[in-house]
Amino acid sequence: MSIELNDASFTYTLANGEAIKALAPTMLTVEPGESVAVVGSNGSGKSTLAKLMNGLLAPTTGSVTVDGLSTANAGEMLLARRTVGMVFQNPDNQLIATIVEDDVAFGPENLGLPQAEIRARVDESLKVVGMYEYRRHDPHYLSAGQRQKIAIAGILAMRPRYMIMDEPTSMLDPAGRRDVLATLADLRRDRSVAVVHITHVIEEAAHADRVIVLKRGRILAAGKPGAILSDEILMVEAGLYITRASQLAHRLAAKGVPVASGLITAEEVAEALCSLS
Amino acid sequence: MLVELGAVGYTYLPRSEAAAQALADVSLTVGSGEFIALIGPTGSGKSTLVQIMAGLVKPTSGRVKFEGNDIWLEKARLPERRRLVGLVFQEPEKQLFEMTVEDDVAFWPRNAGVSAEAVPEMTRAALEAVGLDYPSYRERSPFTLSGGEMRRVAIAGIVVMNPRVLILDESTVGLDARGRMDLAGRIRALNQKDTAIVMVSHDMDEVAESADRVIMLAQGGIVFDGPPREAFKQTDLLAGIDLELPQVARIAARLRRQGLLGGRLPLTLAEIESDILTAFGKVPE
Numbered sequence: 001m002s003i004e005l006n007d008a009s010f011t012y013t014l015a016n017g018e019a020i021k022a023l024a025p026t027m028l029t030v031e032p033g034e035s036v037a038v039v040g041s042n043g044s045g046k047s048t049l050a051k052l053m054n055g056l057l058a059p060t061t062g063s064v065t066v067d068g069l070s071t072a073n074a075g076e077m078l079l080a081r082r083t084v085g086m087v088f089q090n091p092d093n094q095l096i097a098t099i100v101e102d103d104v105a106f107g108p109e110n111l112g113l114p115q116a117e118i119r120a121r122v123d124e125s126l127k128v129v130g131m132y133e134y135r136r137h138d139p140h141y142l143s144a145g146q147r148q149k150i151a152i153a154g155i156l157a158m159r160p161r162y163m164i165m166d167e168p169t170s171m172l173d174p175a176g177r178r179d180v181l182a183t184l185a186d187l188r189r190d191r192s193v194a195v196v197h198i199t200h201v202i203e204e205a206a207h208a209d210r211v212i213v214l215k216r217g218r219i220l221a222a223g224k225p226g227a228i229l230s231d232e233i234l235m236v237e238a239g240l241y242i243t244r245a246s247q248l249a250h251r252l253a254a255k256g257v258p259v260a261s262g263l264i265t266a267e268e269v270a271e272a273l274c275s276l277s
Numbered sequence: 278m279l280v281e282l283g284a285v286g287y288t289y290l291p292r293s294e295a296a297a298q299a300l301a302d303v304s305l306t307v308g309s310g311e312f313i314a315l316i317g318p319t320g321s322g323k324s325t326l327v328q329i330m331a332g333l334v335k336p337t338s339g340r341v342k343f344e345g346n347d348i349w350l351e352k353a354r355l356p357e358r359r360r361l362v363g364l365v366f367q368e369p370e371k372q373l374f375e376m377t378v379e380d381d382v383a384f385w386p387r388n389a390g391v392s393a394e395a396v397p398e399m400t401r402a403a404l405e406a407v408g409l410d411y412p413s414y415r416e417r418s419p420f421t422l423s424g425g426e427m428r429r430v431a432i433a434g435i436v437v438m439n440p441r442v443l444i445l446d447e448s449t450v451g452l453d454a455r456g457r458m459d460l461a462g463r464i465r466a467l468n469q470k471d472t473a474i475v476m477v478s479h480d481m482d483e484v485a486e487s488a489d490r491v492i493m494l495a496q497g498g499i500v501f502d503g504p505p506r507e508a509f510k511q512t513d514l515l516a517g518i519d520l521e522l523p524q525v526a527r528i529a530a531r532l533r534r535q536g537l538l539g540g541r542l543p544l545t546l547a548e549i550e551s552d553i554l555t556a557f558g559k560v561p562e
Contacts, residue, residue: 041453041454041455042423042424042425042452042453042456043423143319144319170451171451173318173319173479174479174519174520174521175318175319175519176319200453200454201454202454239453239455240453240454240455241454241455241458243524244482244523244524244525244546245524245528247546248525248528248546248549248550248553251546251550252550252553252554255550255554255559256559257553257554257557257559266524266525266527266528267527267531269528270527270528270531270532271531273528273531273532273537273553274531274532274535274537276557277535277537
């Protein structure tokens, strides 16, 4: 059981006939319960990778399998998609109903589940994202962060084994962003669903089990967040950056303050400095 | 003063049941060459305020002046004043419409009666100010560009008017980190050439490193107006309007609680580095 990319690549063709290689042949496995962050600059192939993982795109070469089901086979792809939920940047592209609980129930209803089961799943999913009290509200009158959490609940109600989040915080204000990130942290802790979080915000990738760095459609590096995300040469090569907190840690270490390497967030660096005194 | 707002208020749908007050009693000035960051939570009135500053929306109460003259009493001069106080909207790339980058950026000069010989030079200068090379971009269709490049073309379309005040409403949102930092540098460079900047931003790191004045808005009113070093000491105020401290200030705040740092609140990496080295008995350069 896992999502497996076996030399999967994706090429699309422009109207003028030009072929654009969005993803070079790629090997990648995502295990159940795992938390993986995918980082890369604009045009690095992050969204293509996401769409390959849930079968929205079929690979041009190679194969993508979800728990053994090939996304290149139309019948198997539909089954695979039930196992892999996808959350997009803009929650408004995902919300359809005018009452929160109807929206969350949409997926389970289409699975043809019994009413009692649907009810149970809707309630549970809304509680996971902290939106249960809003179940009778109209999502269009909620904040963008709340709408994104409802979109996440709608996916959770499908009981996916994997969840792919394509920059789920990029359209949110800081409050909404924190809110959605806290929900992601809960899902990570819970481990009942694997989370693949695509982002270009380095701080958001810091808490994953594993980070994958993409550059121009290729995996440039993969490993533990501390080692990868604070590596300035690597990150700059990927068209990314290291956090100000990491920069400070490097600068202080170079001047003889014994700060450990691999620190990413302001809180980590502040703790490290406090423990020195 | 370039721009002066006196007791400005704005109510949506006045005289109706749904009337909603977006701004109340807002007074502020924008002086020549200032770099102001306008911060506040979603729905605090930031976008309404900048549209009023730019003379695009008429306030329902109060005065808007440009160089001392009430702009709504001299309507004949509104177009000129709208040029001098240029506003870049959120997601401005959605307003690109011409076939080539050059036509899009040259739209204003060509329609404002600038002599035909002067237009290419103005277009080149505006594109270069936002970091796009004129010869390689002029012939391209804006719609084949990346999101970040489109954003820059849209900003160039305002920069080409040589405004005295350039207002940017969340102009770096949605760009990747490198694009954001590069654009922030370009905006600072415009400011150094004496264009006053009013930047609406949620990115407190950017605010700490760029602005020399911070205006905080909450529920349609100004709750703070002062230098960033003072602004980021208002931790209760910031928490109340759900804004985070910049990373550098967050590290400093923790070290201050521990008694490791005192004195000024550092805002930039260079400042905090030097403060910490001193605190740890190392000699800063």
